[in-house]
Amino acid sequence: MSWQAIGIFDSGVGGLTVLREIIRTLPQEDTIYFGDTARVPYGTKSPETVTRYAHEITSFLCRRDIKLLVVACNTVSAVALPGLKRQFSLPVVGVIEPGARRAVEVTRSGRVGVIGTAGTIRSSAYTRAIKRLKPDACVLTRACPLFVPLAEEGWTDNQVARLTAESYLRELKEAGIDTLVLGCTHYPLLKPLIADIMGPDVTLVDSAEETARTVAAILADKHLLRPAAEEGNHHYYVSDIPAGFIRVGNRFLGGRLGDVYQVDLDKDGEEC
Amino acid sequence: MSWQAIGIFDSGVGGLTVLREIIRTLPQEDTIYFGDTARVPYGTKSPETVTRYAHEITSFLCRRDIKLLVVACNTVSAVALPGLKRQFSLPVVGVIEPGARRAVEVTRSGRVGVIGTAGTIRSSAYTRAIKRLKPDACVLTRACPLFVPLAEEGWTDNQVARLTAESYLRELKEAGIDTLVLGCTHYPLLKPLIADIMGPDVTLVDSAEETARTVAAILADKHLLRPAAEEGNHHYYVSDIPAGFIRVGNRFLGGRLGDVYQVDLDKDGEEC
Numbered sequence: 406m407s408w409q410a411i412g413i414f415d416s417g418v419g420g421l422t423v424l425r426e427i428i429r430t431l432p433q434e435d436t437i438y439f440g441d442t443a444r445v446p447y448g449t450k451s452p453e454t455v456t457r458y459a460h461e462i463t464s465f466l467c468r469r470d471i472k473l474l475v476v477a478c479n480t481v482s483a484v485a486l487p488g489l490k491r492q493f494s495l496p497v498v499g500v501i502e503p504g505a506r507r508a509v510e511v512t513r514s515g516r517v518g519v520i521g522t523a524g525t526i527r528s529s530a531y532t533r534a535i536k537r538l539k540p541d542a543c544v545l546t547r548a549c550p551l552f553v554p555l556a557e558e559g560w561t562d563n564q565v566a567r568l569t570a571e572s573y574l575r576e577l578k579e580a581g582i583d584t585l586v587l588g589c590t591h592y593p594l595l596k597p598l599i600a601d602i603m604g605p606d607v608t609l610v611d612s613a614e615e616t617a618r619t620v621a622a623i624l625a626d627k628h629l630l631r632p633a634a635e636e637g638n639h640h641y642y643v644s645d646i647p648a649g650f651i652r653v654g655n656r657f658l659g660g661r662l663g664d665v666y667q668v669d670l671d672k673d674g675e676e677c
Numbered sequence: 678m679s680w681q682a683i684g685i686f687d688s689g690v691g692g693l694t695v696l697r698e699i700i701r702t703l704p705q706e707d708t709i710y711f712g713d714t715a716r717v718p719y720g721t722k723s724p725e726t727v728t729r730y731a732h733e734i735t736s737f738l739c740r741r742d743i744k745l746l747v748v749a750c751n752t753v754s755a756v757a758l759p760g761l762k763r764q765f766s767l768p769v770v771g772v773i774e775p776g777a778r779r780a781v782e783v784t785r786s787g788r789v790g791v792i793g794t795a796g797t798i799r800s801s802a803y804t805r806a807i808k809r810l811k812p813d814a815c816v817l818t819r820a821c822p823l824f825v826p827l828a829e830e831g832w833t834d835n836q837v838a839r840l841t842a843e844s845y846l847r848e849l850k851e852a853g854i855d856t857l858v859l860g861c862t863h864y865p866l867l868k869p870l871i872a873d874i875m876g877p878d879v880t881l882v883d884s885a886e887e888t889a890r891t892v893a894a895i896l897a898d899k900h901l902l903r904p905a906a907e908e909g910n911h912h913y914y915v916s917d918i919p920a921g922f923i924r925v926g927n928r929f930l931g932g933r934l935g936d937v938y939q940v941d942l943d944k945d946g947e948e949c
Contacts, residue, residue, distance in 0.1 A: 443726050444716060451918040454715050551837075554826045565823075565840045572837070646723040649795075 408631065410435035410640075411620065412471030414462045417445035418557070418650055419590035420477030421657040423500060424639075426617035427475065431624070433635040437469050440654075443644035446553070447480040448524035459485040461670050463493055465642075468673065472629050473498065475620060479521055479588055479612075483530035496623050503619045504586050504612030505534035509542065511608045512584040516543045518577040518607075521588030523548040531588050545580050549573040549589075556591040557653050562598055570595065570602050578603060586610045594657065641665040680903060682707035682912075683892065684743030686734045689717035690829070690922055691862030692749030693929040695772060696911075698889035699747065703896070705907040709741050712926075715916035718825070719752040720796035731757040733942050735765055737914075740945065744901050745770065747892060751793055751860055751884075755802035768895050775891045776858050776884035777806035781814065783880045784856040788815045790849040790879075793860030795820040803860050817852050821845040821861075828863040829925050834870055842867065846874050858882045866929065913937040 459481045473496045482499030519531040526548040624630045643650045647665035731753045745768045754771030791803040798820040896902045919937035
């Protein structure tokens with residue numbers, strides 16, 4: 406039982422920043438990553454469409470016998486998590502709850518900023534999650550649509566990235582937040598730039614790090630951790646040809662991707 | 678027969694710049710536009726995936742009894758046009774051939790630049806189309822991945838857009854091209870900025886304008902033009918909820934969108 410893998414998926418390449426933290430925290434665990442590169446991005450799609458995709462992918466990963474599912478996608482975490490937890494009988498971890506919990510832990514003033522894609526911000530999922538834990542928190546949000554293409558272009562510290570970040574972050578900075586949640590899996594690549602603009606008085610919360618901690622805690626609690634002496638294997642599946650995923654993914658993972666396989670979800674067996 | 682509509686599709690909202698030119702050129706014609714907003718963007722997807730989507734959408738439009746199909750998407754025009762022409766028995770017009778033809782007409786030096794998404798540039802479709810017409814042309818290309826999100830964000834003349842465009846266009850400018858093809862349907866929104874950076878000695882070729890002229894010529898040749906006294910109706914279909922399409926689309930169309938309907942291609946009848 407404890408030799409099963411951790412399943413993890415995202416609409417594309419962004420979830421690799423979460424996988425990176427999981428591998429760093431739990432190097433002994435096998436992982437199976439699915440990137441829905443044929444249908445990326447999810448942020449501009451309707452909740453109904455995103456929910457349908459999430460169920461298809463979870464079925465795919467379940468057929469590969471996983472012990473825990475990480476939804477490493479803010480859009481899916483925002484709209485589809487309760488449905489996945491109802492339908493599938495394994496622990497499901499999203500990226501929003503861990504990030505919100507950490508933000509509430511570190512804020513002193515209670516003024517918390519959240520940045521993400523237009524879809525994530527429109528869903529108000531972080532605001533709701535933070536308010537659930539700390540009802541008197543003041544949550545300020547800002548959509549940053551250009552951050553994802555900047556990260557994928559590798560423009561993370563040039564003048565274009567800086568001016569874009571200054572424009573997006575100006576209001577949050579002037580509003581005097583002391584904590585800023587990076588509510589998109591692409592944003593860790595822009596972390597040094599965002600930290601520089603926000604200054605030393607603002608703590609950045611990286612959902613990827615918190616999600617990895619949550620995964621470790623759940624597996625330990627359920628006695629599903631693999632012995633730490635082992636070294637995990639990592640498998641990657643995508644829904645479109647792997648070339649683009651491999652090119653950008655190596656930068657996101659901060660290391661060498663293993664073999665990446667293309668799969669057609671429509672032709673991959675039955676529900677689990 | 679001549680009362681049938683012109684069918685036009687794109688992966689999303691970008692093709693509306695082509696529709697705008699068609700309406701300007703042929704205001705009497707009915708049009709049916711399909712934007713595949715649930716699966717946008719196509720530029721990062723494999724040729725096989727893009728071809729499959731193009732056939733699904735063409736079938737959908739054929740069931741609505743169109744007399745001519747405009748593929749208002751550079752990615753689809755680059756990879757799927759021959760297949761569509763083989764399988765469907767109506768005139769099919771892409772955006773690459775008209776843009777290439779115009780570039781060859783206007784260049785004096787034979788040094789032609791082409792900008793587009795990574796997928797369009799990687800396909801070399803413009804280079805091949807230009808070289809077919811003018812084998813001694815020197816074609817220089819550059820992918821500009823940030824132009825699409827900049828256009829959709831409405832950042833078409835600020836400092837971020839200017840620095841990005843200067844970075845992307847520098848080599849083309851230094852290479853002394855005299856003609857630049859805007860090889861992506863989003864780029865007409867950035868045309869004033871691009872023209873300013875390239876200077877008065879470089880002629881910009883807008884594929885949308887040339888495509889509209891080609892459509893008019895084919896319909897006239899086949900005696901399928903509607904009498905000019907009429908005023909056309911315009912229908913819009915999208916594959917995801919219409920809110921985002923309407924918001925960005927009004928800017929792209931340069932006017933008021935009519936009603937936009939969401940359709941599920943999987944549940945829309947049979948092949949035509």
